[in-house]
Amino acid sequence: MIIVSICDLRYLCLSLFKIVGPDSTIAELTDFICAAQMAKASDALMGELEEKPKQFFNDYPNHKKRRMLDYGKKQRFEKKLLNGDDEQIRLPIPMIGYGVPTEPGCITHRTLPEAAIGPPYFYYENVALTPKGVWDTISRFLYDVEPEFVDSKYFCAAARKRGYVHNLPIENRYPLLPLPPHNINEALPLTKKWWPSWDPRTKLNCLQTCVASAKLTERIRKALEDYDGTPPLSVQKYVLEECRKWNLVWVGRNKLAPLEPDEVEMLLGFPRNHTRGGGISRTDRYKSLGNSFQVDTVAYHLSVLKEMFPGGINVLSLFSGIGGAEVALHRLGVPLKNVVSVEISEVNRNIVRSWWEQTNQKGRLIDLADVQQLDADRVEHMFNSFGGFDLVIGGSPCNNLAGSNRHSRDGLEGKHSSLFYDFFRILNMVKDLTTRH
DNA sequence: GAAAGGATGATCGATCAT
DNA sequence: ATGATCGATCATCCTTTC
Numbered sequence: 001m002i003i004v005s006i007c008d009l010r011y012l013c014l015s016l017f018k019i020v021g022p023d024s025t026i027a028e029l030t031d032f033i034c035a036a037q038m039a040k041a042s043d044a045l046m047g048e049l050e051e052k053p054k055q056f057f058n059d060y061p062n063h064k065k066r067r068m069l070d071y072g073k074k075q076r077f078e079k080k081l082l083n084g085d086d087e088q089i090r091l092p093i094p095m096i097g098y099g100v101p102t103e104p105g106c107i108t109h110r111t112l113p114e115a116a117i118g119p120p121y122f123y124y125e126n127v128a129l130t131p132k133g134v135w136d137t138i139s140r141f142l143y144d145v146e147p148e149f150v151d152s153k154y155f156c157a158a159a160r161k162r163g164y165v166h167n168l169p170i171e172n173r174y175p176l177l178p179l180p181p182h183n184i185n186e187a188l189p190l191t192k193k194w195w196p197s198w199d200p201r202t203k204l205n206c207l208q209t210c211v212a213s214a215k216l217t218e219r220i221r222k223a224l225e226d227y228d229g230t231p232p233l234s235v236q237k238y239v240l241e242e243c244r245k246w247n248l249v250w251v252g253r254n255k256l257a258p259l260e261p262d263e264v265e266m267l268l269g270f271p272r273n274h275t276r277g278g279g280i281s282r283t284d285r286y287k288s289l290g291n292s293f294q295v296d297t298v299a300y301h302l303s304v305l306k307e308m309f310p311g312g313i314n315v316l317s318l319f320s321g322i323g324g325a326e327v328a329l330h331r332l333g334v335p336l337k338n339v340v341s342v343e344i345s346e347v348n349r350n351i352v353r354s355w356w357e358q359t360n361q362k363g364r365l366i367d368l369a370d371v372q373q374l375d376a377d378r379v380e381h382m383f384n385s386f387g388g389f390d391l392v393i394g395g396s397p398c399n400n401l402a403g404s405n406r407h408s409r410d411g412l413e414g415k416h417s418s419l420f421y422d423f424f425r426i427l428n429m430v431k432d433l434t435t436r437h
Numbered sequence: 438g439a440a441a442g443g444a445t446g447a448t449c450g451a452t453c454a455t
Numbered sequence: 456a457t458g459a460t461c462g463a464t465c466a467t468c469c470t471t472t473c
Contacts (some may be wrong), residue, residue, distance in 0.1 A: 091450080127465060131448065160465080206464060213442050244463080281440060291465045321465095395465085403464030406445050 209290030269295025293324025318394030
């Protein structure tokens with residue numbers, strides 16, 4: 001039974017911004033929404049309590065204050081309230097979304113919810129493997145569009161499991177050419193010579209923000225060189241574990257190494273030296289790259305824009321990072337008229353700016369620092385001076401969702417990941433402005 | 438100071454064993 | 456069916472080294 005519709009939720013959200021103003025925190029916002037849902041749903045809950053009271057109390061302990069860390073229970077709660085008829089969002093096997101160029105089984109038709117249909121087009125990205133219920137919430141806010149889960153291992157030699165919520169057409173997509181190498185030994189041909197037969201990997205795992213230290217690879221080398229030829233199974237197991245955990249590749253006899261920043265750029269579909277701005281350390285390059293789009297994957301989804309906008313597009317790019325969206329559109333040959341790029345990191349803004357200059361862009365790049373400072377007035381002003389935005393694109397922070405985070409995997413309400421609600425807020429403003437014109 | 442190294446589990450699903 | 460096991464994962468904080 002659907003108790004609170006997505007429209008109600010959006011109106012609640014928007015009215016809260018009007019009531020308490022843009023300075024209110026996300027925690028206040030979500031508390032408000034939860035309280036409103038509670039009130040609206042109380043009648044139906046009484047019915048449900050009669051049916052299976054025990055399960056209810058197991059699932060939803062009786063506390064007034066919402067705690068950050070019990071997102072799982074809260075999300076189940078919300079799901080039951082809002083989406084009781086639907087199954088929880090599941091990841092597809094294989095993880096190819098509506099289809100990828102290299103695999104059979106392409107879906108060419110879907111029906112979008114009425115409220116989701118553009119203009120503007122929007123494209124939202126985040127990690128696929130989140131705590132439970134996160135994608136249900138994201139999908140509900142983004143007009144009930146079902147996420148498209150795609151693993152970039154179908155586009156390049158490294159895995160990258162991501163969910164994409166967008167309202168783009170899915171017919172007649174095409175990949176960037178030339179197709180990038182799909183296996184490790186094609187992408188990194190020099191490793192082939194040293195690759196032992198007992199290492200069965202053909203794809204790398206997800207490229208992350210940290211890489212293994214030289215000390216670690218030295219320890220592995222020492223462990224291997226005790227044996228002439230094939231090491232015993234126990235050593236093989238240890239080495240392969242470290243290889244998979246740290247994405248190590250073979251660069252010499254018994255010698256493993258982490259990927260170079262150049263190689264990560266190539267695997268992610270960026271031009272060589274894309275992140276080699278002035279004064280950026282190796283560590284910072286890995287960090288910026290690890291937080292980025294896989295360009296070929298995103299470009300495949302965006303390729304439908306090429307025919308629709310032969311004269312170019314205006315883009316609002318939120319959480320731009322090192323400009324994965326901009327690079328993807330450029331490589332597709334979609335002219336960039338006006339690009340508003342919002343990115344908190346100055347280093348990343350410099351990277352995008354110098355890419356913009358190096359590629360001789362004819363359009364205009366406006367870079368801003370903070371999505372939270374992007375209020376209705378500024379959006380409306382830019383909207384009017386450009387004649388609207390054709391695409392709102394971005395991937396909001398994943399650090400409170402990602403599995404690698406031991407310290408603060410707090411879910412969508414976490415300090416950084418809650419900026420998702422700013423993506424929704426800004427997209428919704430653009431949507432309103434577009435329909436008004 | 439800046440860069441690199443090292444220690445730090447948990448979640449969730451898929452697969453396997455019972 | 457049900458529980459055990461396995462494997463992947465856009466990270467953060469503090470210490471050490473340069």
